[in-house]
Amino acid sequence: RKEVEQDPGPFNVPEGATVAFNCTYSNSASQSFFWYRQDCRKEPKLLMSVYSSGNEDGRFTAQLNRASQYISLLIRDSKLSDSATYLCRGGNNRLAFGKGNQVVVIP
Amino acid sequence: NAGVTQTPKFQVLKTGQSMTLQCAQDMNHEYMSWYRQDPGMGLRLIHYSVGAGITDQGEVPNGYNVSRSTTEDFPLRLLSAAPSQTSVYFCASSYSGDGGQPQHFGDGTRLSIL
Numbered sequence: 555r556k557e558v559e560q561d562p563g564p565f566n567v568p569e570g571a572t573v574a575f576n577c578t579y580s581n582s583a584s585q586s587f588f589w590y591r592q593d594c595r596k597e598p599k600l601l602m603s604v605y606s607s608g609n610e611d612g613r614f615t616a617q618l619n620r621a622s623q624y625i626s627l628l629i630r631d632s633k634l635s636d637s638a639t640y641l642c643r644g645g646n647n648r649l650a651f652g653k654g655n656q657v658v659v660i661p
Numbered sequence: 662n663a664g665v666t667q668t669p670k671f672q673v674l675k676t677g678q679s680m681t682l683q684c685a686q687d688m689n690h691e692y693m694s695w696y697r698q699d700p701g702m703g704l705r706l707i708h709y710s711v712g713a714g715i716t717d718q719g720e721v722p723n724g725y726n727v728s729r730s731t732t733e734d735f736p737l738r739l740l741s742a743a744p745s746q747t748s749v750y751f752c753a754s755s756y757s758g759d760g761g762q763p764q765h766f767g768d769g770t771r772l773s774i775l
Contacts, residue, residue, distance in 0.1 A: 560703075562701070584760055585760060585761060588763050588764075595698065595749055595769075596769070597766040597767060597768045597769055598704070599766070600763045600764075600765075603763055605761075641703070641704065644760065648709065648717075648719060649692075649709070649758065649760060649764065650720075651703055651706075652703060653701070653702065654703055
């Protein structure tokens with residue numbers, strides 16, 4: 555089993571709607587997780603850090619469920635500019651990424 | 662503040678040629694890593710280093726060598742390029758490798774092997 559797994563989608567969401575997706579991890583020792591945003595195979599850029607139960611930044615909310623070993627990302631009031639691939643990162647030393655969740659916001 | 666700098670940005674090689682992808686960071690980060698990204702495959706870890714003089718293999722290390730003689734630099738060497746190594750390569754660094762710190766990425770090297 556890969557250390558971090560994501561459903562690549564795409565997740566098509568109407569502008570203004572809410573979209574949520576998960577990232578599952580296999581290493582129960584992982585303490586911290588990160589969500590990155592990647593545009594058109596440019597470099598990934600840090601979106602949010604998740605150190606405990608969750609984090610919130612404006613329209614973006616990340617939740618960590620240690621019992622079920624997954625992290626979720628929720629985007630409220632989706633904008634066209636939110637169209638991107640969202641990568642989840644976990645692990646220790648061998649820092650692993652999921653394949654990413656592709657989000658397409660539709661006008 | 663340059664962050665993570667990768668060179669070159671683009672490169673075309675012939676099968677069998679060798680080359681080195683350069684990566685340098687100016688943030689005094691201990692942890693550095695190389696990933697390759699192919700369509701539908703996400704970011705796959707090639708090699709990583711937890712500090713100068715220490716390197717280890719990631720998920721897809723075959724065909725690649727690394728060394729870490731200084732904290733700042735972490736070059737990736739392709740000894741004999743193969744078409745399967747056509748990819749986008751990203752170098753990343755973080756303060757530590759214990760998973761508790763976010764990584765900073767270079768803007769990538771787009772490599773084509775003919």
